[in-house]
Amino acid sequence: MDLIPAPKSFSWVPPPGYVPLDAETLLEAQPGTEGVARWLRATVGAATGLPLADGRCGDNRVVLSIASGLAPEGYRIVVDGYAHRIEGGSPAGVFWGAQTFRQLLGPEAFRRAPLTPGQEWDLPMVTIQDSPRFAWRGLMLDVSRHFLPKDDVLRYLDLLAAHKLNVFHFHLTDDQGWRIEIKRYPKLTEVGAWRSRTKYGHRASELWDETPHGGYYTQDDIREIVAYAAERHITVVPEIDIPGHSQAAIAAYPELGNTDVTNTAAGSADATPASVKGSARLSVWDNWGVSPNVLAPTDHTLRFYEGVFEELLDLFPSTFVHVGGDECPKGQWKASPAAQARIKELGLADEDELQSWFVRHFDTWLAERGRRLIGWDEILEGGLAPGAAVSSWRGYQGGVTAAEAGHDVVMCPQQQVYLDHRQDGGADEPMPIGYVRTLEDIYRFEPVPPSLPPEAAAHVLGTQANVWTEVMQDRSRVDYQVFPRLAAFAEVAWSALPAPAERDFEDFERRMTAHYARLDALGVDYRRPGGPLPWQKRPGVLGRPIEGAPPNV
The missing domain is CATH 3.20.20.80 (Glycosidases)
Structure with a gap:
């Protein structure tokens, strides 16, 4: 799924497929996850145009919860046709899971406003379990x-x-x-x-x-x-x-x-x-x-x-x-x-x-x-x-x-x-x-x-x-x-x-193709794989004045 950083464990729920997120998708924040819910509405909600209203019933909802058995910053994502679950060993773990959830929706989920208001968003049916190497x-x-x-x-x-x-x-x-x-x-x-x-x-x-x-x-x-x-x-x-x-x-x-x-x-x-x-x-x-x-x-x-x-x-x-x-x-x-x-x-x-x-x-x-x-x-x-x-x-x-x-x-x-x-x-x-x-x-x-x-x-x-x-x-x-x-x-x-x-590294480069699109959506002026864009290049040569550059550049 071109995730960065790569998770420890990733698998498709058979048979591989997608479920839609739409205007009716609810967001349930269980105790300790309220801050993550605010972040999801402010970022993913803004990018998708989905209200992600509070709700606690039905399968068309995202459930945030703290689960025992996970490392403090570890998380688990389960999208299996029932309520979509983002679980963490702590609020931080739930938050890192929410970051991965955002990546699952595609690069356009990193924008500040929806490209097509009211559209459905495809969420892959997957199970992911992950935790960091370093604190x-x-x-x-x-x-x-x-x-x-x-x-x-x-x-x-x-x-x-x-x-x-x-x-x-x-x-x-x-x-x-x-x-x-x-x-x-x-x-x-x-x-x-x-x-x-x-x-x-x-x-x-x-x-x-x-x-x-x-x-x-x-x-x-x-x-x-x-x-x-x-x-x-x-x-x-x-x-x-x-x-x-x-x-x-x-x-x-x-x-x-x-x-x-x-x-x-x-x-x-x-x-x-x-x-x-x-x-x-x-x-x-x-x-x-x-x-x-x-x-x-x-x-x-x-x-x-x-x-x-x-x-x-x-x-x-x-x-x-x-x-x-x-x-x-x-x-x-x-x-x-x-x-x-x-x-x-x-x-x-x-x-x-x-x-x-x-x-x-x-x-x-x-x-x-x-x-x-x-x-x-x-x-x-x-x-x-x-x-x-x-x-x-x-x-x-x-x-x-x-x-x-x-x-x-x-x-x-x-x-x-x-x-x-x-x-x-x-x-x-x-x-x-x-x-x-x-x-x-x-x-x-x-x-x-x-x-x-x-x-x-x-x-x-x-x-x-x-x-x-x-x-x-x-x-x-x-x-x-x-x-x-x-x-x-x-x-x-x-x-x-x-x-x-x-x-x-070849696999990382392949996953970076999708990640460059995320960086584009976030407005990051990164270095392209083919080299600097015209406005990123070194500003001219000595002795040739460049508009806006210091003298003698």
Whole structure:
């Protein structure tokens, strides 16, 4: 039936056939499934034009129920000529079953309005039983490098739900922008949410877009995003990046930086390298890469970020809170007398242990409030905080090390599942970055290394694809990078696939034919199998002006 992700078990009810859904089809929501019923009426009902009125009698009805014996996110669909049943081990399981039910009706069930009002819809007579391989099936979206308005974020939550992904990792802060309102620190958004210009393309590019860029989400926006996600059984995991990738925060509140280094007058007799010294008057960074400007390891910085996290916890109910911890250059700490004094005061060996001390502080702080810290695999440096989990991005090794030490892990190695990397090496692809990672490459990704012992493999919570937006200026560009590869990733995260070399990519490609039509109905600007469409191609060549493009493109 061209289902994506592929279910564990699928069979036709003999003899194979179809039953109609029509204006008389009723929808019965048994206890615990009322939210799924609302979603079905709002999406499938809108696309088909069927009212799906509440009703509890007759065979021409869809029954939603929670059933014992199914995994919490597992579901069962039975269409056998009697009442059509969508059962789940929990409300989440019923919801994932409803996603499959929508696919059974065909691509036009993904539109916002019926093409032919009043028509009947054919529902195949099938039995499907399914459950996910991993509990953590995620997408990380970076809104710091390029801001996406709230409605675009809500749209991406719908796209995650359509692919049975259940974690939205929300990368909210970085050197290039602070994207969440913190009421006690208004300058974080007054100053930190805006940069004067933007590097056009990757960090080696010499092109600039001189248009100021920025934006942020109010706390009411965040509440709406979190509630919208919860209705779709998606957990939003916020990320506030510390102690590196923090230049936007330091631009707003300079005292957060290593002022005994950055305030050193240029040309003075000190031997601090200029690349470490930075600037006493930092602005939100307009370049890509790794900024040398990192947080100072002071009590004031700790109290400041405790205040940030206090407001964050009021907005995000997720168990996990991501603190980044990646790519923290140690140059300023090495040059800073205050940082060196802190290392001596705490009895630490070096700057790596100083970073570990910083992370451990917030691990303890979050644990005292019933939350868990998760960070990128650099938090392993200098010793891992006892309750911390790891997002393994620099290949598999960080995840392997953490899992073997008894820490939970989310596998997201950049070589496999960074969707900002180009999909093809062609010269007409949009502004390229990173490796070439094709649809088939993503489909053959295996989150659990076969060398990992079973007891360590049990610590792999799941996997996520990461979307860093340096070269993605708007929603359309994000779509092009993410799709169709997110469909392949979703099947890897959900389905019980064989070893990578044994996976049937030809069958997946065949099923993608129908899925492309679903993406069309959803308005997704995905990369076509034959390459970019004219408006998706790289915008011209150097020296030839292109309407609407930055200068010199």
